[in-house]
Amino acid sequence: MHSNRPATQQTADDCAKCGACTAVCPVYQVTGRESQTARGRLHLLGRLTRPSSAAYSAIISSCLLCGACRDACPRGIDTLAAVIHARQQLPPLAHHQFLEKLLARKTFASPRLLKSLSSLRNSLLKNLPKASGLWLKLAFLPEDYAQQMIPPDFSTAENKPGPQAISFFSGCLARYLSPVIGTATAFLTREATGSSLLVPEEQTCCGLASFGSGNREEARKLARKNIAAFAGHNLPILTSCASCYSHLRSYPELLADDPAWADRAKHFAARLQEFSQFFAGSGLFSPPAQTAGSAQDLPRVFYHDPCHLRFGPEKITAAPRTLIRDLYGSLPVELARGPHCCGQGGLFRLAHPDLADQIFSSALTELMELSVAHVVTTCSGCLLQWQQGIGKGGHDCQCSHLAVFLARIIRQGRESPAAMSRDNRGNSAIPQTR
Ligand code: SF4
Ligand code: SF4
Numbered sequence: 511m512h513s514n515r516p517a518t519q520q521t522a523d524d525c526a527k528c529g530a531c532t533a534v535c536p537v538y539q540v541t542g543r544e545s546q547t548a549r550g551r552l553h554l555l556g557r558l559t560r561p562s563s564a565a566y567s568a569i570i571s572s573c574l575l576c577g578a579c580r581d582a583c584p585r586g587i588d589t590l591a592a593v594i595h596a597r598q599q600l601p602p603l604a605h606h607q608f609l610e611k612l613l614a615r616k617t618f619a620s621p622r623l624l625k626s627l628s629s630l631r632n633s634l635l636k637n638l639p640k641a642s643g644l645w646l647k648l649a650f651l652p653e654d655y656a657q658q659m660i661p662p663d664f665s666t667a668e669n670k671p672g673p674q675a676i677s678f679f680s681g682c683l684a685r686y687l688s689p690v691i692g693t694a695t696a697f698l699t700r701e702a703t704g705s706s707l708l709v710p711e712e713q714t715c716c717g718l719a720s721f722g723s724g725n726r727e728e729a730r731k732l733a734r735k736n737i738a739a740f741a742g743h744n745l746p747i748l749t750s751c752a753s754c755y756s757h758l759r760s761y762p763e764l765l766a767d768d769p770a771w772a773d774r775a776k777h778f779a780a781r782l783q784e785f786s787q788f789f790a791g792s793g794l795f796s797p798p799a800q801t802a803g804s805a806q807d808l809p810r811v812f813y814h815d816p817c818h819l820r821f822g823p824e825k826i827t828a829a830p831r832t833l834i835r836d837l838y839g840s841l842p843v844e845l846a847r848g849p850h851c852c853g854q855g856g857l858f859r860l861a862h863p864d865l866a867d868q869i870f871s872s873a874l875t876e877l878m879e880l881s882v883a884h885v886v887t888t889c890s891g892c893l894l895q896w897q898q899g900i901g902k903g904g905h906d907c908q909c910s911h912l913a914v915f916l917a918r919i920i921r922q923g924r925e926s927p928a929a930m931s932r933d934n935r936g937n938s939a940i941p942q943t944r
Pocket of ligand 2: 527528
């Protein structure tokens with residue numbers, strides 16, 4: 511079963527059992543189960559020769575692939591690669607059947623949810639490719655969520671085509687379900703660079719959901735399709751989704767053993783631009799004029815760090831905060847214990863909704879103590895998790911993609927500068943995004 515057992519065994523042997531990974535694991539923090547940590551899984555992988563039980567599948571699937579353990583490991587062990595490799599080696603369809611059964615059970619148990627999904631299919635999602643990981647994520651939205659997600663019109667007049675200097679990888683959320691993210695990104699691009707966005711029609715799902723669930727071949731197919739979609743030019747490739755960006759960056763590794771695509775994958779990855787770094791680096795957004803004490807009076811904004819950026823190789827945490835400070839006029843507030851995983855983890859939420867809810871609840875409890883008016887983030891999965899969690903809890907707090915938040919600030923400030931300062935009740939207008 512383990513065709514690469516020597517490599518797996520070596521990885522397991524490299525583990526010093528120090529527990530640094532356990533201390534930072536969001537799943538361990540809510541379950542206290544050693545088997546659901548990197549250390550526990552490595553121990554298991556180093557000793558099992560024919561893993562096939564349901565318990566084993568559950569252990570291997572109960573990882574968010576957040577990267578916190580890999581980031582903390584003093585031995586530099588690629589703990590995520592070990593989990594993904596284990597998922598690829600699961601008995602035929604064990605992992606996928608587990609997810610699909612859960613999906614079917616949840617969906618068919620709720621006629622209202624079915625109706626909702628069907629209406630989504632018939633309208634907003636009629637063009638969503640079958641391979642998109644968004645299908646699985648959508649199956650767990652509450653019944654009224656589709657209505658909440660219908661994007662506001664973001665003034666198409668502001669998006670007249672100009673010189674096409676930047677291309678855009680939208681990701682499934684911005685392309686099919688919440689196009690306001692793409693529209694807002696186009697607006698910001700034009701404000702910052704004077705350029706319009708080139709959005710190749712042939713682009714498809716980044717493939718992270720396929721890769722994370724162990725379907726490497728499907729992930730490779732999607733990667734080739736995306737590389738080909740952006741091959742007609744050498745423009746930078748901007749993406750507004752943190753998870754997509756993180757996975758697109760891994761294409762060279764994913765296609766390293768494919769002679770026809772390895773170099774093309776490297777060229778593609780070298781052109782990628784992460785959303786917040788791109789705009790923070792543009793230097794074209796001037797901070798608003800501040801009066802003494804004004805920043806403290808603004809409604810509080812919280813920026814949620816997507817794990818793919820926080821634990822990725824570039825550790826992108828400063829750029830989004832800089833953008834918020836420069837355009838909103840105040841730095842976002844921080845949780846008492848620092849950034850916190852939201853619990854979405856792509857398909858993790860699908861396989862382990864209760865664990866996902868527990869991890870999210872713990873973040874939300876901390877957040878509510880800060881009287882936050884607006885949550886912003888740059889990851890499609892995190893955005894769904896926060897919008898769903900805040901909506902379900904009935905909290906008086908908005909949640910939107912950073913692109914939408916920033917675009918609204920600029921437009922609102924331009925149309926009505928007074929709206930960006932305090933009103934006569936001493937409150938500053940918060941951009942409306944839903
Ligand atoms: S990737 Fe995240 S959830 Fe998975 S074992 Fe590591 S820290 Fe835990
Ligand atoms: S941090 Fe690394 S070396 Fe330490 S227990 Fe975890 S995987 Fe093993």
